Amino acid sequence: MRIAVCVKQVPDPETPPSQFKIDEAALAVVSPPGVPPVVNGFDLNAVEAALRVRETLAGQEVEITVLSVGTGFVMDVMKRPLSMGADRLVLVDDPSLAALDAVATVKVLAAAIRHTGPFDIVMCGRQASDWDQATVPLGLAEALDLPCVTLARSVQVQDSSVTVERVIVDGHQVIEAQLPALITFSNELGEPRYPNLRGIMAASRKTPETLTLEDLEITASDLEPALKLTRLFVPESGQECEFIEGEDDADAGRRLAVRLREAKLI
Amino acid sequence: MPGILIVGELNDGAPSPVTGQLIAAARKAYPDVTVAVAFLGDDLSFGDAALGALPVDDVYLLEHPRLADGDAGVFDAPVAALAALCREIDPETVLIGRTDFGAAVGPRLAFRLGAAVAQDCVDLAVNPETGRLAVTRPVYGGGAMAVFEFGGASTQVVLVRPGAFESSVTDGGSARVQKFDTESVISEPRARLVDSVSEPRAGVRLEDAEVVVSGGRGLGGPEPFQQLEELASLLSGAVGASRAACDAGWMDHSFQVGLTGKSISPRLYITVGISGASQHMAGCSSARNIVAINKDGEANIFKEARYGVVGDWQKILPAFIATVRDL
Secondary structure, X not given: OEXXXXXXXXXXXXXXXXXXXXXXXXXXXXXXXXXOOEEOHHHHHHHHHHHHHHHHXXXXXXXXXXXXXXXXXXXXXXXXXXXXXXXXXXXXXXXXXXXXXXHHHHHHHHHHHHHHOOOOEEEEXXXXXXXXXXXXXXXXXXXXXXXXXXXXXXXXXXXXXXXXXXXXXXXXXXXXXXXXXXXXXXHHHOOOOOOOHHHHHHHHHOOOEEEOOOOOOOXXXXXOXXXXXXXXXXXXXXXXXXXXXXXXXXXXXXXXXXXXXXXXXX | OOOEEEEOOEEOOEEOHHHHHHHHXXXXXXXXXXXXXXXXXXXXXXXXXXXXXXXXXXXXXXXXXXXXXXXXXOOHHHHHHHHHHHHHHXXXXXXXXXXXXXXXXXXXXHHHHOOEXXXXXXXXXXXXXXXXXXXXXXXXXXXXXEEEEEOOOOOEEEEEXXXXXXXXXXXXXXXXXXXXXXXXXXXXXXXXXXXXXXXXXXXXXXXXOOEEXXXXXXXXXXXXXXXXXXXXXXXXXXXXXOXXXXXXXXXXHHHEEOOOOEOOOOOEEEEEOOOOOHHHHOOOOOOOEEXXXXXXXXXXXXXXXXXXXXXXXXXXXXHHHHHHHHO
């Protein structure tokens, strides 16, 4: 069995909002100095799901290939899926891939998957924490003509199908899909494992495989955005906080209750 | 030929609130363009009178056994049926609500049509200079807003955030209602819904609660949530949690408030030990009064809060609860 997991390098979403800065002229987020990027959290959920599938199929050979499209990759960051236990890392790295829209991303990623595949399952995170589009995996399913199940919290693989628990607002659905299929994962799957020392050592010995746009027969005109970013800004909340103080913390707690009662909120 | 096609959704045989919001969004962006709404289902024979009264120009009914419940969880049949309708009537813009259905169907429809797509839009307007549609959407977990302009693709698909527009549906329209044949376009399923399990919780639903009390990473473990439960029950409210608290296993994910959890709009939202990461704030931006208890006075939550206490929640909260009980 061969599993592809698509991942994206994103600015750390845990960056404190006080350090979150936008260059409005450049239409870009300015990474604060000293805060490295991370692999998108939901994508690590997908990596974790792939590793769990491999564990439940003990005795079968399961190869996990991690793919990413972008530029300016920080290798220590991008190797995290390898240190968790993935087998291969394939990077499509080109300066023209810095700010793709969803349509162009799908073109490159689909070409990379065709080039590296075939795969039985393509796994993705539900959305990336930078642009929050939740669009690329669905486009990829269309481009690769795969059945698609979104928002998985667990997956079980049978001979020629997968059974997926899909998160909905007040419960879950059980979906069975034929293989090959594409599945997107949400954080309800559970926390991705921490790499152990053995994994980190194994990852340090691996060299990512790189693909160029030429390898994939993609030209610059294929990457023209269908959707053009024209403005990026931080919205103002306009809210003034009234800080309640007291003689000590407990007193402040009591005064808060009194203040909320005065304001008729409780 | 309609300029706008709205993908409608039905609740118990009536257009859903989101459908009304989409009609409002279409009218705002394009005051003078024809608007059509498509409804999908296994049997829409009730629909002529009920749906023909919508204030739009055309209503298309797409019927097929596999369109029952919107082909929930699988969504293959609606994508195929809507793609066939779009090829037939060639709308300039397709509007879909970013519901569970729309979030899966919208992007797939766009890619099947070779159309441009914008997700989770909270505003849309035609740029008077270019004549092209511009959409506004939250990005970076709600930490920033972005405006995108479509580049003039032949079709554009826009997913609209539920609640972003106020419904303007009035009865008394006289839309042309017509069936659109889907028989030949829906192919053999490659996935199927095996089961649908609701996991109901006791007490007030988070989404409906007038008061919500949420805890985050700052609580340090699952036990303190008992105090939040106590406070919530005193205020007839519901308990929520940040994603960090859910991912740590302190609370089930069904309690999660945030961009990828539940969206809440209480009158009073009390947060304890929540720093207010933008991805959390995206789930409570409609809360009217936020109260924050946090040890870090610089935490983002205080930028959004109306009342705040900076200090140790372990001392603040018991005194707060005791006073609430006595008041």
